[in-house]
Amino acid sequence: MKYENRYCVIMCGGIGSRFWPYSRTDMPKQFLDFFGTGRSLLQMCYDRMLSIVPKENILVVTNEKYARIVKLQLPDIAPEMILTEPDRRNTAPCIAWAAYHIAAINPQASMVVTPSDHLITRESVFEDCLKKGFDFVESHDALLTLGINPTRPETGYGYIQIDNEVVPGFRKVKTFTEKPDRDLAQVFVDSGEFFWNAGIFLWTASAIKEAIHKYMPDLACEFDEGLPVFGTDGEYEFIEKHFPVCPSISIDFGVMEKADNVYVECVDFGWSDLGTWGSLYENSPKNMMGNVTQNCNVVAYNSSGNIFMAPEGKLVVVSGIKDCIVADAGDVLMICPKNEEQKIKQMVHEVQLRFDDKYI
């Protein structure tokens, strides 16, 4: 197939509440320069894609309220390549829209769908994997997901169980498994049969449209009504009306777990979903005491295993603090043990109850 038929869809509508107080509803995680490199996670995602698909074939799907930030951060993207959802509806409607949109522009299109807020450290391996993935889906009737070689019994990820290899590097998927508990996760890792589900998918536009028709007929029905308008000036008016009534379902649950033509490419390119402070800690360089410092200056006594994040130039002085997240986001300071980070959603909820949206 031809390089110019390859498209990329960057999903960029999440609110990243697990990274509060850094991630805010008006500036979520994907727009933040987490590693102080000068590029946000979204920008790093875009940069990676430039060597894989033609620049003008990169789409971003985001929420209406983030459209301005996307334009600011990615000034090279044409306005018509930013699809702005009028509402939050999980990944299935988001991907369906992108697939219908791309198919209308180019019926021969193949596409990679990727979250905007993940970390990938080995970009040349990533590039190679994606190119092979495109080749595969363009020559097979396949919905392809990327499976990451697990390096630890992570309980925060979904797992993919692999089946027999159909061509080298590509296997049938046996099952998708939701986040396991610690013991089960260890069994998964030890078995060698389970891979992390990265939420990065490749397929042809026609293959995913067909799967949506088969497994989410209501959703397909909704979008089929708009077939005459996708890729035209009437598209947004249609979306404004039809998107909000779509079911809020993930593509994993709606399609991948049901379809019989699902394949996995098992890869190893230094991936993290950066879904939690803990994963940011794991993926950041540490000093001798096992402390991670983001942006700020730190003077630490008898303190280890912490992640310190504070505004550029701020000094953080601590004594006797162990295995904590210390996150100073200007108007909010959070101090929380790393192993209690699942409480952050509860904290955000409590803060919202007490102070409305002031700190959210």
Add this chain to the structure above:
Amino acid sequence: MKYENRYCVIMCGGIGSRFWPYSRTDMPKQFLDFFGTGRSLLQMCYDRMLSIVPKENILVVTNEKYARIVKLQLPDIAPEMILTEPDRRNTAPCIAWAAYHIAAINPQASMVVTPSDHLITRESVFEDCLKKGFDFVESHDALLTLGINPTRPETGYGYIQIDNEVVPGFRKVKTFTEKPDRDLAQVFVDSGEFFWNAGIFLWTASAIKEAIHKYMPDLACEFDEGLPVFGTDGEYEFIEKHFPVCPSISIDFGVMEKADNVYVECVDFGWSDLGTWGSLYENSPKNMMGNVTQNCNVVAYNSSGNIFMAPEGKLVVVSGIKDCIVADAGDVLMICPKNEEQKIKQMVHEVQLRFDDKYI
């Protein structure tokens, strides 16, 4: 003696390094509104004195670099009542200057000397004690210090051992004792013979000048040279030249521990020197979990015995933090166990080594 002969000297030149990062060299503790009442510790000190001495008899001795802040915070004080030291020289030279200055203006003067950064909660008792103290020093050849009835075996204070009572409420001093260890402090408190040395003194200007001549003759010699100029336009020129060569000695060590006419008025007016974060914690209202909150909003889980201080309107969210000082001063965040607060000076030193004066 006459009310109009009574003077007050507020010592206001300290740098308050134990309250770092709130107290900074360019805005030390005495100038801060610690309790969010709208008045700084200096202003509260000044307010207390208004009912004790004539308003125009209140002097402030401070460092040159704080003169502007004093004028801003106490706009009612005449410029000539603010004595600005060209250098830091502990309390003996400070008090000597104030005594020579006042004696030159009014040879009949009596005076109270007080730190500017202490907390006094029972102001009417304080007023009553000071009036009785003035009466005492104006009718006896006496150097009077105030002894605070100790409520706990505090190791951060000096103690005064009392001797026989000479008039009701006034006793001879047997000894001054430096900061004791915990066991000795407990013995002191249990004995009923020891009182905290508040560093508040009363005497006539002539009595303290005489004592300085007797026990610190070098210092007296230095100031005697200026006798013709005190209270005139030439005073500052004289001080610029002579103050920096004065020995840096406290009035306690230089005079009080040596003189034989030292008396103590035993008082109980809710006093704290607010010398440490711990004493601020002790003197502040606490919530059910024993947390103290200054200025900011706090949402706390499984956290007790802490003091939280952050800029007005900031939200502090913590989990699992116990018995700590959490002090966010804008450009510096300090988190330190309350029982390690003696380390703060070491921290400040380390910060200065690494970042010069940026955060000091």
